[in-house]
Amino acid sequence: MPSVPPKCCINPSILSADFVNLEAELARISNADAVHVDVMDNHFVPNLTIGLPVVERLQKVSPVPLDAHLMISNVDRWAPQFADAGLSSVTFHVEASEAPIKLARELRARGAKAGMALRPATPVEPYLDMLSELDMLLIMTVEPGFGGQAFLDVMLPKIRRARAAVDGSGVDVAIQVDGGITEETIIRAAEAGANVFVAGSAVYGKPSPADAIESLRANSQLAFAPTTLQFNDIALQQA
Numbered sequence: 355m356p357s358v359p360p361k362c363c364i365n366p367s368i369l370s371a372d373f374v375n376l377e378a379e380l381a382r383i384s385n386a387d388a389v390h391v392d393v394m395d396n397h398f399v400p401n402l403t404i405g406l407p408v409v410e411r412l413q414k415v416s417p418v419p420l421d422a423h424l425m426i427s428n429v430d431r432w433a434p435q436f437a438d439a440g441l442s443s444v445t446f447h448v449e450a451s452e453a454p455i456k457l458a459r460e461l462r463a464r465g466a467k468a469g470m471a472l473r474p475a476t477p478v479e480p481y482l483d484m485l486s487e488l489d490m491l492l493i494m495t496v497e498p499g500f501g502g503q504a505f506l507d508v509m510l511p512k513i514r515r516a517r518a519a520v521d522g523s524g525v526d527v528a529i530q531v532d533g534g535i536t537e538e539t540i541i542r543a544a545e546a547g548a549n550v551f552v553a554g555s556a557v558y559g560k561p562s563p564a565d566a567i568e569s570l571r572a573n574s575q576l577a578f579a580p581t582t583l584q585f586n587d588i589a590l591q592q593a
């Protein structure tokens with residue numbers, strides 16, 4: 355477990371918000387680090403959400419930066435347009451991209467952070483040589499497509515291996531987890547090495563989304579709280 359926590363971000367997913375009133379729903383999470391916007395095309399995943407015109411409007415009214423998660427086919431064609439809309443970060447699925455390095459470079463050239471997502475059964479190892487091309491690696495902790503699913507604990511070793519690779523490479527790549535993040539599972543995900551946490555139902559399913567964000571933020575730091583053993587070590591060193 356790292357002793358110094360990497361910068362932690364809580365990114366609520368508007369998939370669990372009220373789609374009739376998205377501007378008001380964004381205002382309820384103004385203490386978030388970013389808002390996670392799930393774009394689905396009913397092809398890459400068996401669900402359909404919003405597309406570029408709605409995302410462009412969200413970008414104009416959001417009090418926090420937009421973090422798009424593109425669960426779409428033909429992503430090499432579409433993702434650059436999301437970057438052109440001024441989004442803070444644009445994440446594509448590697449399984450949907452013909453040329454992920456080219457795409458990541460295109461996103462960065464257009465001013466967005468480049469994120470790359472892996473479905474649960476996609477191993478991280480084949481992509482470790484391209485970490486320097488990325489700003490964020492998204493390790494899905496549910497099968498993409500729907501909110502409210504249970505966190506897949508079998509993803510924890512993959513998060514650990516990704517964290518070890520990122521730390522070993524010396525490049526500044528955030529590790530995002532998405533799916534089933536709750537006040538409980540966020541502790542395990544943070545301990546494994548994730549530092550950007552997407553939460554849909556655990557934020558918008560609560561009476562106060564803003565309070566839910568702060569609880570998640572606090573729990574993500576529990577993984578880095580000094581243990582009794584560490585306290586004793588310090589006491590011994592000082593004695």
Ligand code: DX5
Binds near residue numbers: 496556
């Ligand atoms: C699922 C989406 C998630 C979803 C998470 O495919 O990518 O962002 O909103 O929802 P929860 O946090 O409820 O699992």
Ligand code: ZN
Binds near residue numbers: 367390391392552
């Ligand atoms: Zn998502």
